[in-house]
Amino acid sequence: MPNHTLYAMLFGKIYQCYLDKAERKGRTREDVDQIICWLTGYDQAGLRSQIEQKNDLETFFVQAPAIHPNSSLVKGVVCGIRVEDVNDPLMRKIRILDKLIDELAKGKAMNKILR
Structure with missing residues (x-):
């Protein structure tokens, strides 16, 4: 399956990408963490x-409480794919x-993001 490569990526690397994206747009680590939690x-x-x-x-999501x-x-739509x-x-x-x-990176209010 083509998705295995994505599933095997380290969550820490993905997390850092999320963090970089958010911080470039003036958001914080706390914002990213709040969304993930x-x-x-x-x-x-x-x-x-x-x-x-x-x-x-995969492990990150399987172990999610x-x-x-x-x-x-x-x-x-994200990455050209309708969620x-x-x-x-x-x-x-x-x-x-x-x-x-x-x-978050587009500036949406946290209360709207967290639905």
Whole structure:
């Protein structure tokens, strides 16, 4: 499957990309962390642990305490793909997180991002 490469990417590397994107647009690490914790149910310590353990994206999402029930409200296009049309559950979670970070970088208010 072509998605295996993405699933095997280290979450810490993806996290750094999210952070760089947000900070270029004047947003903070706290904003990025808030979004990730909202979506996945990780607390700050759990998020840091995932990065320190060098877990891949698949492990990061499999070990997530609780995907937020309102994550299904995230709609739109990210990387040319409509989030709500993604059938693979893991890929959908990845795309939802991508979309949320995109919204943050575009200046959307946090209360709108977190639905």
